[in-house]
Amino acid sequence: MEKESLLKITVLPNGPLKVEGKVELTLADGSKKERENPFLCRCGASKNKPFCDGTHAKIGFKD
Numbered sequence: 001m002e003k004e005s006l007l008k009i010t011v012l013p014n015g016p017l018k019v020e021g022k023v024e025l026t027l028a029d030g031s032k033k034e035r036e037n038p039f040l041c042r043c044g045a046s047k048n049k050p051f052c053d054g055t056h057a058k059i060g061f062k063d
């Protein structure tokens with residue numbers, strides 16, 4: 001039996017979601033990616049969605 005793990009998700013001010021833990025993400029094309037401690041885009045401008053690529057700072061994203 002697989003052990004369940006807890007995730008901690010923090011909303012970074014004017015930036016991405018900081019996820020602490022191991023997650024499996026389903027992308028828009030249906031493929032899956034497993035990542036540990038990803039930063040997820042919240043501004044919608046990342047060129048590497050669903051991951052943050054730092055574009056939020058360049059476009060002046062404010063939440």
Ligand code: FES
Pocket residue numbers: 015016017040041042043044045046051052053054055056057
């Ligand atoms: S939150 Fe960082 S690129 Fe969107």
